[in-house]
Amino acid sequence: MRTLLVGIDAACFPVLDPLFEAGATPTLDRLFADGVAGRLESQIPPWTPSAWPSLYTGVNPGKHGVFDFLTFDGYDWDVVNHSHVREHALWEVLDRRGLSSVVVNVPVTYPPREFDGALVPGYTAPEDPECHPAGLLEDVRAAIGGYSVYAPGELSDRDRGETIDGYREAARMRGEAFRYLADRFDPEFGFVEFQYTDTVFHELPEDDGAIRAAYAAVDEQIDAILEECDPDTVVVASDHGIGEYDGYEFRVNEFLRNRGYAETTRGGGSLPSWSSVVRNNLMRGEADADRTPSPLERALDLAARVGLTSQRLGAALEAVGLDDLALEYVPDDAIRAGTERVSFPESAAYMRSRIECGIRLNVAGREPEGVVAPEEYDAVRESLIEALREVRTPDGEAVFDAVLPREAVFDGPYVEDAADVVLVPADYDHYLSSLLLGDEFGEPWQSHNHKRYGIVAAAGAGVDASAGVGDAHLFDVAPTVLATLGVPASERMDGRPLPFVEPVGTERYSDFEGGPAAEAVDRDVERRLSDMGYLE
CATH class of the missing domain: 3.40.720.10 (Alkaline Phosphatase, subunit A)
Incomplete structure (x- = not known):
């Protein structure tokens, strides 16, 4: 060798x-x-x-x-x-x-x-x-x-x-x-x-x-x-x-929702996301069209439509120490049925996946149901970049070392597949999350x-x-x-x-x-x- x-x-x-x-x-x-x-x-x-x-x-x-x-x-x-x-x-x-x-x-x-x-x-x-x-x-x-x-x-x-x-x-x-x-x-x-x-x-x-x-x-x-x-x-x-x-968890889609960029839905949805309650119990994120939802799934879906989502139920159970018990007895499909998540088709911008470290714009003519007109792309993206550059933690520190247009980071024939806005956390001390959990900031889910x-x-x-x-x-x-x-x-x-x-x-x-x-x-x-x- x-x-x-x-x-x-x-x-x-x-x-x-x-x-x-x-x-x-x-x-x-x-x-x-x-x-x-x-x-x-x-x-x-x-x-x-x-x-x-x-x-x-x-x-x-x-x-x-x-x-x-x-x-x-x-x-x-x-x-x-x-x-x-x-x-x-x-x-x-x-x-x-x-x-x-x-x-x-x-x-x-x-x-x-x-x-x-x-x-x-x-x-x-x-x-x-x-x-x-x-x-x-x-x-x-x-x-x-x-x-x-x-x-x-x-x-x-x-x-x-x-x-x-x-x-x-x-x-x-x-x-x-x-x-x-x-x-x-x-x-x-x-x-x-x-x-x-x-x-x-x-x-x-x-x-x-x-x-x-x-x-x-x-x-x-x-x-x-x-x-x-x-x-x-x-x-x-x-x-x-x-x-x-040792920083914060920054929930990007909560930030986008609060500023009118991201719209949400419940039940089977757009994001490959399964709720904070089942973070360690991933199953297939798409509903099986041939199966009939269980009574519990239908009940949780109905509850989610009036605001009682799986995230809120999970937070309440966690507060009284019953979250592990719920996971043992409540099927994942039922929890997903009541989970609030970002709707890709209805949103102007969203984080698809936290590992991507970026935000995708929902552009008409590029995405299947895009809502951002191509002629508005540059203005919407620049406005979003400026807003993200100004984000501060509860301690007053900048969340990001850089917020960049994708062409400043990548070049080549597949740049179009990248997120439109690239996020670089400060010293990589902040954990980026795509989940909707009510607050924009929280404790990092993982310590390392x-x-x-x-x-x-x-x-x-x-x-x-x-x-x-x-x-x-x-x-x-x-x-x-x-x-x-x-x-x-x-x-x-x-x-x-x-x-x-x-x-x-x-x-x-x-x-x-x-x-x-x-x-x-x-x-x-x-x-x-x-x-x-x-x-x-």
């Missing part, structure tokens, strides 16, 4: 430095010390579904087309997958240069496209995903004693020990699967990603022991991979950082979440440790990896090789020609995304 790329989701120096000092991650500590390491600026938005495609293509979301865990067609939505990534991935570029690759557990790589090598997809894939080549998953499971994309069962059904054991088992499966495939396919390039270094901060954020266990398990697998695969060059990178959110800066490190052949990483950006990872393999970067890439490698120049690669987008086939993926707080 000539180059190994190790992806560690959410890794950053505020997390790693204490682990290095405690001796919990000796392999990573050694790589960072012997080579070069520094801070890696993520993109906007700094979230898994968009950031990993940016890392492995070297282009911004306006060029590859993925901005969120969700993709939208008018007001309809689906979970993104690799068919929505409209640019060549690293391993696809290498395939065109006659180099083979093994890729394991990288998010948004399902369904895989043809290339020389092997791929086992990661996050947003179904639990039993199609791999490349066909039948590979069965071989992997037979060789290493089982393989799963996600942890088994519900988080609520696992105690702390079982959850930590799950992190260790996930790391083992990724590491052993990668080593098995590297031995079988003998690739020039390898890419393995570890996801649970992010998951632990969503599930057990205050548990230092759990965080240490998750990272120690990953470190052990990296050590075994280095021992068996002996790569000439190792690059370590993360998609973003993670840390404490994504931050703008991750890490990049490299060691081995051709790495000039004295050169540093410079102002490293997420888009620089792909051209840097290509340079370690003597392969020119694509002219379309937004990044450049980092200072510690010798650049090889650029080349015009063939335009991306993908097939039609594949629909999501496993609704359990949506539930898992909700469990992590990615869908509300």
